[in-house]
Amino acid sequence: xxxxxxxxxxxxxxxxxxxxxxxxxxxxxxxxxxxxxxxxxxxxxxxxxxxxxxxxxxxxxxxxxxxxxxxxxxxxxxxxxxxxxxxxxxxxxxxxxxxxxxxxxxxxxxxxxxxxxxxxxxxxxxxxxxxxxxxxxxxxxxxxxxxxxxxxxxxxxxxxxxxxxxxxxxxxxxxxxxxxxxxxxxxxxxxxxxxxxxxxxxxxxxxxxxxxxxxxxxxxxxxxxxxxxxxxxxxxxxxxxxxxxxxxxxxxxxxxxxxxxxxxxxxxxxxxxxxxxx
Amino acid sequence: xxxxxxxxxxxxxxxxxxxxxxxxxxxxxxxxxxxxxxxxxxxxxxxxxxxxxxxxxxxxxxxxxxxxxxxxxxxxxxxxxxxxxxxxxxxxxxxxxxxxxxxxxxxxxxxxxxxxxxxxxxxxxxxxxxxxxxxxxxxxxxxxxxxxxxxxxxxxxxxxxxxxxxxxxxxxxxxxxxxxxxxxxxxxxxxxxxxxxxxxxxxxxxxxxxxxxxxxxxxxxxxxxxxxxxxxxxxxxxxxxxxxxxxxxxxxxxxxxxxxxxxxxxxxxxxxxxxxxxxxxxxxxxxxxxxxxxxxxxxx
Amino acid sequence: xxxxxxxxxxxxxxxxxxxxxxxxxxxxxxxxxxxxxxxxxxxxxxxxxxxxxxxxxxxxxxxxxxxxxxxxxxxxxxxxxxxxxxxxxxxxxxxxxxxxxxxxxxxxxxxxxxxxxxxxxxxxxxxxxxxxxxxxxxxxxxxxxxxxxxxxxxxxxxxxxxxxxxxxxxxxxxxxxxxxxxxxxxxxxxxxxxxxxxxxxxxxxxxxxxxxxxxxxxxxxxxxxxxxxxxxxxxxxxxxxxxxxxxxxxxxxxxxxxxx
Numbered sequence: 001x002x003x004x005x006x007x008x009x010x011x012x013x014x015x016x017x018x019x020x021x022x023x024x025x026x027x028x029x030x031x032x033x034x035x036x037x038x039x040x041x042x043x044x045x046x047x048x049x050x051x052x053x054x055x056x057x058x059x060x061x062x063x064x065x066x067x068x069x070x071x072x073x074x075x076x077x078x079x080x081x082x083x084x085x086x087x088x089x090x091x092x093x094x095x096x097x098x099x100x101x102x103x104x105x106x107x108x109x110x111x112x113x114x115x116x117x118x119x120x121x122x123x124x125x126x127x128x129x130x131x132x133x134x135x136x137x138x139x140x141x142x143x144x145x146x147x148x149x150x151x152x153x154x155x156x157x158x159x160x161x162x163x164x165x166x167x168x169x170x171x172x173x174x175x176x177x178x179x180x181x182x183x184x185x186x187x188x189x190x191x192x193x194x195x196x197x198x199x200x201x202x203x204x205x206x207x208x209x210x211x212x213x214x215x216x217x218x219x220x221x222x223x224x225x226x227x228x229x230x231x232x233x234x235x236x237x238x239x240x241x242x243x244x245x246x247x248x249x250x251x252x253x254x255x256x257x258x259x260x261x262x263x264x265x266x267x268x269x270x271x272x273x274x275x276x277x278x
Numbered sequence: 279x280x281x282x283x284x285x286x287x288x289x290x291x292x293x294x295x296x297x298x299x300x301x302x303x304x305x306x307x308x309x310x311x312x313x314x315x316x317x318x319x320x321x322x323x324x325x326x327x328x329x330x331x332x333x334x335x336x337x338x339x340x341x342x343x344x345x346x347x348x349x350x351x352x353x354x355x356x357x358x359x360x361x362x363x364x365x366x367x368x369x370x371x372x373x374x375x376x377x378x379x380x381x382x383x384x385x386x387x388x389x390x391x392x393x394x395x396x397x398x399x400x401x402x403x404x405x406x407x408x409x410x411x412x413x414x415x416x417x418x419x420x421x422x423x424x425x426x427x428x429x430x431x432x433x434x435x436x437x438x439x440x441x442x443x444x445x446x447x448x449x450x451x452x453x454x455x456x457x458x459x460x461x462x463x464x465x466x467x468x469x470x471x472x473x474x475x476x477x478x479x480x481x482x483x484x485x486x487x488x489x490x491x492x493x494x495x496x497x498x499x500x501x502x503x504x505x506x507x508x509x510x511x512x513x514x515x516x517x518x519x520x521x522x523x524x525x526x527x528x529x530x531x532x533x534x535x536x537x538x539x540x541x542x543x544x545x546x547x548x549x550x551x552x553x554x555x556x557x558x559x560x561x562x563x564x565x566x567x568x569x570x571x572x573x574x575x576x577x578x
Numbered sequence: 579x580x581x582x583x584x585x586x587x588x589x590x591x592x593x594x595x596x597x598x599x600x601x602x603x604x605x606x607x608x609x610x611x612x613x614x615x616x617x618x619x620x621x622x623x624x625x626x627x628x629x630x631x632x633x634x635x636x637x638x639x640x641x642x643x644x645x646x647x648x649x650x651x652x653x654x655x656x657x658x659x660x661x662x663x664x665x666x667x668x669x670x671x672x673x674x675x676x677x678x679x680x681x682x683x684x685x686x687x688x689x690x691x692x693x694x695x696x697x698x699x700x701x702x703x704x705x706x707x708x709x710x711x712x713x714x715x716x717x718x719x720x721x722x723x724x725x726x727x728x729x730x731x732x733x734x735x736x737x738x739x740x741x742x743x744x745x746x747x748x749x750x751x752x753x754x755x756x757x758x759x760x761x762x763x764x765x766x767x768x769x770x771x772x773x774x775x776x777x778x779x780x781x782x783x784x785x786x787x788x789x790x791x792x793x794x795x796x797x798x799x800x801x802x803x804x805x806x807x808x809x810x811x812x813x814x815x816x817x818x819x820x821x822x823x824x825x826x827x828x829x830x831x832x833x834x835x836x837x838x
Contacts, residue, residue, distance in 0.1 A: 075753065143338060376793045376798070
């Protein structure tokens with residue numbers, strides 16, 4: 001049984017106002033999992049994510065990363081193990097060149113110059129940023145700025161990656177590139193946690209899904225099981241992707257009703273049609 | 279409702295309210311003397327009263343730039359090199375100021391935070407009419423009208439800062455509606471919102487379609503929603519219009535769309551999957567269409 | 579989310595109903611009175627009067643307490659230090675070595691403290707009884723260009739947002755390994771540069787988008803505008819302005835006449 005990469009034990013957090021952002025949330029994400037955290041804005045997704053790298057400390061409860069309680073450790077130390085990508089690339093870009101921006105984290109964490117050189121080159125290559133290495137990142141278009149911040153995160157190669165809505169505002173092509181790179185990291189054993197609103201993405205890639213609602217963990221599990229819970233999803237105003245909704249509509253005709261992708265749906269359909277004809 | 283529209287604006291339904299002919303545009307270069315790459319390279323399109331046109335395209339295609347040419351911000355506030363013609367509600371945008379054009383075209387931008395700058399929703403919706411120097415009782419009437427149309431009358435005295443993303447965008451829409459534009463340009467209004475916010479904005483657009491004769495230019499990345507709302511679809515890539523037509527026709531051109539980095543609506547992908555394997559000719563865009571056809575296919 | 583630097587208390591009280599220009603005049607006359615007047619009893623009376631005004635305007639005591647919470651350290655400091663630094667006159671209350679505490683200097687310290695408090699409360703009356711939009715409108719009617727007023731109003735509205743952005747940027751850089759607390763003073767100061775640069779860039783982007791939004795809303799600098807609720811001076815305003823005028827002339831006259 002793989003050790004949980006991220007474990008929250010009855011964590012609560014309250015911002016200055018009276019409303020609690022997170023109430024007694026307990027969850028575990030196993031190492032090497034690709035997890036998705038979904039829920040409406042205000043449900044506590046970002047709070048949960050920030051508890052995982054020490055940006056916020058729980059009022060109650062404990063947070064363990066890779067088996068260790070992170071309570072006493074400064075954020076800069078936790079950053080070695082947990083990489084965090086903020087939603088808006090413009091909330092971190094500052095450097096005079098893309099190279100400098102991508103190397104920022106590595107320099108902070110004290111990597112040697114040769115290692116920094118190698119990792120930055122690699123990260124730039126992964127995202128097609130080599131032509132822009134000397135450009136100021138702030139002057140690039142939105143899609144490229146997003147890629148610069150992702151490259152900056154990738155260069156650190158942390159065991160756990162948390163990304164807050166990395167695909168919002170990206171076109172589909174850029175989204176697929178990003179997901180492809182994440183899949184490579186995931187394949188190499190990294191734990192990936194994605195906060196997202198994109199249900200097609202969740203259906204396509206996530207192995208484990210957590211649904212938050214009003215500061216509580218409503219349910220967690222594999223996407224297939226969660227998307228089947230139609231009343232629960234309706235209650236929190238979430239919709240499964242169109243293909244899953246279609247499959248659910250055709251359940252009465254014998255289809256399994258839990259398809260997550262177009263290919264799966266077709267296989268299910270072909271099987272049912274074959275049976276109906278025989 | 280439509281005849282009232284004609285009486286107010288003198289433009290009947292189905293008459294072009296936007297005409298763009300051979301538009302070329304490049305922003306001014308960052309350093310003097312440098313070459314500025316053109317962002318729009320010969321765009322032509324027309325949009326009629328009552329029509330909703332969905333504008334798709336990869337990031338950097340020039341969609342936001344195109345939106346800004348419609349209310350005169352380009353070229354009047356941005357400078358740059360502008361060639362071609364843009365006619366909005368009978369006015370040439372080169373000749374009219376953005377202030378004048380704002381009475382004919384409303385633009386709602388993607389970021390809910392940075393387009394609301396007043397202390398209350400009421401003040402926000404009043405700002406446009408106040409800028410047009412309308413008399414106070416007219417301003418009040420327009421505020422009521424706009425808030426009702428967007429179903430946010432209960433938010434009248436709230437601060438825009440305290441609202442949800444979906445509510446903020448509805449306030450932005452109301453603020454534009456108070457100018458009584460004939461054209462509404464929506465530049466990815468729901469992209470940065472959560473699912474509830476996206477649904478709220480979609481509902482608002484549908485309501486505008488039903489209850490007004492406005493022409494709507496809707497820039498969006500969410501192709502699943504397009505068939506629910508749009509009459510026509512345009513694909514803009516690298517400053518040119520590559521595809522144009524009804525949703526079914528445009529989404530049938532899968533290779534072109536995928537090659538440009540755009541997703542098909544998932545039902546459209548499913549239809550292609552079926553057509554390749556079963557030799558059928560499905561053209562589904564919506565879940566209901568597919569459910570209907572497949573139920574027949576299995577059952578019958 | 580907090581709505582920023584807004585002291586305004588929304589009530590339907592006589593204070594809220596007064597024209598903002600009247601309230602600005604109140605601040606102006608108060609300042610004149612406080613700077614010209616000297617006698618502690620007068621200044622104390624002014625402060626008491628202001629509190630009565632606030633009470634009749636149904637301003638919650640919590641708000642008044644908030645201002646006192648910020649003023650008392652300064653008040654105390656003035657009360658303690660003034661007699662130490664400006665010993666004058668007779669009779670002497672207490673003497674030790676070279677420190678002389680005299681009655682007149684204590685009274686002057688009290689006056690100075692009350693003056694500072696009075697100034698703060700005068701502005702407080704204005705801000706607590708006038709919402710930002712009306713205040714800007716009042717200033718514009720008095721001759722300030724609308725663009726300045728809009729800049730002021732937008733600035734106030736966006737300050738909390740920018741403060742939030744600063745917090746986010748700080749978090750983002752810390753999540754990339756920036757250790758704000760470590761190193762020498764120089765190292766720590768230099769460590770803030772990425773955060774500050776990112777904030778400046780974000781602010782510039784915000785102002786860009788705001789410009790587009792303003793233009794899209796028909797705003798043209800220098801063009802005539804109307805106001806949804808135009809300002810009118812009502813009878814209550816004229817009474818107040820008259821009273822303030824009287825108080826002002828009396829103050830100046832009595833001061834010139836060296837009554838105190």
